Amino acid sequence: MSRPNILVLGLMNEDYLSDLFSPLMSSMRAVATVKSVTRIKEAKAILSSNTPPTAVLSIDAAPTQSKYRSLNEQLVRYARAGGVVVFGCNFSNHFSFDTAERFFRAWGVPWELGHYHRTTVYLNADGVQGMDLTGLESSYSVKALNLTQVLPTSAVYSPSQDSRTQSHVFAATSVDTSQTPAAYSAIGDGYLGYTGDVNAEEPTTKVIMAMLHLPTNQIVPDTSDRIVGVSFGPGGVMRQIRQSEMNARTTAASESPGAVSSSPQTEASEPNDSESESSSSSSYEKYEKGRRGTARGIPPRIVSSVLRPREAEVATRAVRRNQVNERKKAAAEKLKDKGNNVFKAGKYSQAVDFYKQACKTYKPLPVYMSNLAAALIKLERWDEAEMAADHAILVDPTLLKGYFRRGVARRHYGKPKGAVRDFERCLEMDPNCAEFKTELEAARKERDEENKRQGYNEDDADRYDVDSDYEAKLVFNLGRDFAPERTVHVLDCPSDSEEHQHKGKGKGKGVKLPCRYYNHKGCQFGKVCRYKHAPDDRSIRDELGRNVCLHFLIDRCKFGDQCWYAHEKMYLPSNGWWNEENLGGWQELYDLVKEDMDDGVFDRIGSAMNGTADIWRIRDNLDMLVDDWQNAADDGSEDDSDDDFYGLGMTRGRRARDMQFEREMEERAGNMGFTEDEVNELLCQGVKPWDDDAWDVLNALNNY
Structure with a gap:
């Protein structure tokens, strides 16, 4: 046989x-x-x-x-x-x-x-x-x-x-x-x-x-002392785990009174699950714990003794980022302390500057933003104070001072309904605070007076509530970039190499294009490459320093294998929005506004999705979205036309230009960055698009 x-x-x-x-x-x-x-x-x-x-x-x-x-x-x-x-x-x-x-x-x-x-x-x-x-x-x-x-x-x-x-x-x-x-x-x-x-x-x-x-x-018995995994020690040093070591651990686990299972290989025998010093394992476990019991709890990244192929490179880059990150954090703490000192001295404008510097130097931690709100309240800059307190609360929903300071800002900014809700939350946390009771009473009085002027009955559930919908920005997940158990910022410090700053060398249109080689299998030209290695509003940085396509992450990329950006989630943190059931709401938001944005959806929200935007830019973009939403709801029109639904002046002419731009991008994606016309022009000169001097020849022709 x-x-x-x-x-x-x-x-x-x-x-x-x-x-x-x-x-x-x-x-x-x-x-x-x-x-x-x-x-x-x-x-x-x-x-x-x-x-x-x-x-x-x-x-x-x-x-x-x-x-x-x-x-x-x-x-x-x-x-x-x-x-x-x-x-x-x-x-x-x-x-x-x-x-x-x-x-x-x-x-x-x-x-x-x-x-x-x-x-x-x-x-x-x-x-x-x-x-x-x-x-x-x-x-x-x-x-x-x-x-x-x-x-x-x-x-x-x-x-x-x-x-x-x-x-x-x-x-x-x-x-x-x-x-x-x-x-x-x-x-x-x-x-x-x-x-x-x-x-x-x-x-x-x-x-x-x-x-x-x-x-x-x-079945051939496994008698070899083969490598079955790796672990990382201090400084990102990789150590191989061999079969003999895992066998010894399995024996010890089975003999231990607290062993989970008597099976040949239990959880204790997998070094990367409980003993590796890499942070990816604990991040995944937290993520999976929160998803247990859901109908489809598929994890985005498998953490096991079989590691990702480039795990050692990930660990090395993480060490470099952490070193820079610690320096930035120490510098931000010093700036916060300086802000506290000048605040006590009554120099509130200086305090605002120090707190903002602390946010930009490290990241807008709740304590930085709450202190900033207090300084802005002293300067009676109510709208900015509301924004700062609002961000602090989004990150830390248990921050009592955040609710109080936002309530004070809202009261003086003409938003008594929102102020009432904030002070009610304060009293839920501290029922015996006299100051909270006083502020709540005043806010309720102002709210009732406003309702009376507008002829609005508080029991009218169908009334459009501006303050309530303003808080509905949570739907967009904007500003939640540092919330616990959530990763919108892929890396606290993405600048682990010069590639993060590389905008491209030379002249010509190619300089503005992302480097496809860098984002896929690596670019051999490094910092002299004419194409861009740095991230932008259409990509998100992963643990290998590559730029991953945001369109791909929300299942909206039409370029497939020809895309300039990486199409892989393996090296993105497992607890990011890209692995949530509803993709963090980004896909829904993208589809909602795609046809009505004259400047591109990602120009408005991309930096919030990839974590590169500071909180002030996030807030500005959010304000525009919420205002457009409010205007549409207030209009009450039943017209099905959506040519200018968001009030952005979007016309069919602009939409046609957007379509033309997308067609041009498709041409460039398949022609080494050139359009079809540019390729024909080069061929007439005997130059191929992939020749090293192709861009120089095209520039010379354009100048001529």
Whole structure:
């Protein structure tokens, strides 16, 4: 009998996988002929040959990416014709929420991404169609990215009612028993398999073998002392974690009275979950803790012993940023202290300057903004005082002084309704404060007088409340850039290299264009590159210093692989708005105003989305949005026309110019930064767009 032919796809070229999953590879080679490919052309040629493979195993998430869509479509056809395709190993570590729906839809299965955690799962006693479960473990502890919407007959393993999350950080909680870490389903005449194990558990090796229709009794034992992860120590020094060390920890954990589980590998055996000094793990755990119990708690970034390929570079950059950040924080504290001293001396204008400098030097912490509000109140600059106190409250909703100072500012600024709400909150926090009671009584009196002048009954719920809608800016999430458990500013200090300031060298239109090479695989020209490496209002800085496309993060980028910016969330913090169910509200806001902005949506809100805007710019942009919203509501018109809905003077002529600009950007994206006309002009001179002197030639022609 001939040996089965297994095609292994590793198109993302993650070299460390060969070591991490060596037991699986050895087990497959013991009973089958294994062919590993890293190039799409070779993979497609094998799949379309006269002797296609018996089964295909994709060890990474390349088929989920748009540039490999044609390959995934070919895999679907191969499976429907009777083939077997399994996605496992490191697949789930890069399987993102924003691509899952499209990916599973292409396969014709209703599967969706579920929760990410470690728990004990149990083998399907009723069996799985098309898969021999003989030899598989009856139960084991696995840390996996689970699937939901999987039929019971397709779930290989599932948790029981007694299964609990296993962590040394947080208390155990119940898990969704309808979710599964391993699924197997018929696709036409063939089969589709999935394993979400983010590590290299031996029981999962048996699962993959069974899905590939290979004997599970031929598993090669893992006797090597291979590298299974890394941890980072002081100064960002990377240390490799070997199998022998993890085995020792597993033994110690199983012998400990407080061990979470007696399974072969528990949460305690994963150094990156509880022992790594990198901050990414704790950030993820906090994020996931807040999302537990939701219907779709898919984490944006998998934190496990299998680290991101460029994790060492991330750690090195983080050390440099933290060093600069600490210096900035110390300088800001000195400025705050100077502000306090001059405030006590009655020099309120100087105090305002010092507090603002502190905010700009480090970041607008609640204490800085609250102190600024107090100084502005002394100067009777009520609108600015309201803004400062408002920002302090948005960041720290428990700040009593913030509510009081905002209430005082609102009272004097002619907003008694908002002042009443603020003073009521103050009394909820401190019911015995006489000053709060006095201010509240005065604010209520002013509110009632205003209502009487306007003929407004307080019980009229349909009345448009300006103050209330002013507070509705929370819908836009503007100003929440430093709120606890939330990351809008990707990096407190993004200037870990000269690239952050690089605006491009030379002359010509190309100087204003982002460098596609820098934002993707790296630019060889560095600080002499003619293109821009610095961030802008259309991108957000990640932990590798790349600029990630904001359009991509809200699923609105139409350039795909040709985009100048990076299209990857892997190196963005896991608790950012880009991984929330509603994308932080940004997608909704973008769609709402896209057709009515004469200067581009991101020109108005991009800096708030990527954390580069200071609070005063955020407030100005927010004021315009809220005012436009108010004007539209006050108008009461039932006209469906939206040509000038926001009162920005947007005309169809301007909209046409916007469309023309977008068409030009599409041309430049596909022509090395040149328009079609410019390319033709260069070709007439015998110059190709990719030639080093192309921009110099074009500049010379323009000058001539």
